[in-house]
Amino acid sequence: MSVVAVLIGPPGAGKTTVGRRVAARLQVPFVDTDHLVEQEAGASISDIFVEQGEQAFRALEAAAVARGLQGEGVLALGGGAAMHPGTAELLRGAPVVFLDVTIKDAAGRVGFDGSRPLLAVNPRATWTRMMDARRPTYEALATWRVDTGGRKIAEVVAQVSELIDPGSTERA
Incomplete structure (x- = not known):
């Protein structure tokens, strides 16, 4: 398996919530690269940003994605x-699901409470600029x-599962 x-x-x-549930539904492993980075660094992502800077975090993240892609199951980035060129190249040809969302739904889920380093200052404007650049x-x-906005998690999980493993809905 890959x-x-x-x-x-x-x-x-x-990504994490849907990924965990899709993996459970398909009975495959789930890996979150943010978790891999935190394990490797022995620190939270926020602490890595503060103590080492974004560049150090991005290097750890790129390495975690490369390791994750060598494993199996569902991988959440x-x-x-x-946005890392090396990572983007590794993703070409992989089964990639873009979970899209509006700022309204994202704000309700994330809370824009400062726990995300890149959203610490003016989170709504920052999220919008970031999404415009990343889209x-x-x-x-x-x-x-897959649009996740305004939808129940179960609906999104069913859609993603069916896309990556046609027939999985009947087996669920």
């Missing part, structure tokens, strides 16, 4: 991971695009 799906998208799209990359890398 990676059955790579989930990309902005903060608040539901941090929101900015796909073309997300769309270019995506095998499939």
Whole structure:
């Protein structure tokens, strides 16, 4: 077995939540690259940003994505991971699901409370600028695009599962 799906998208799209449930539904492993980075560094992502800077975090993140892609199951990437040129190249040809979301839904999920380093200052404006810059990359890398806004998690999980493993809905 290899990676059955790579989930990309902005903060608040539901990559981790959807990824865990899709993996459970398909009975495959789930890996979150943010978790891999925290394990490797022995620190939270926020602490890595503060103590080492974004560049150090992005290097750890790129390495975590490369390791994750060598594994199996469902892989959820941090929101900015796909922006790294090396990572984007590794994702070409992989089964990539872009989980899309509006700022309204993302704000309700993330809360824009400062726990996300890149959203610490003026989170709504920052999220909008970030999404405007990242959307073309997300769309270019995506095998499939799934809108998560205003939808129940179960609906999104069913759609993603069916896209990556046709017939999975009947087996669920």
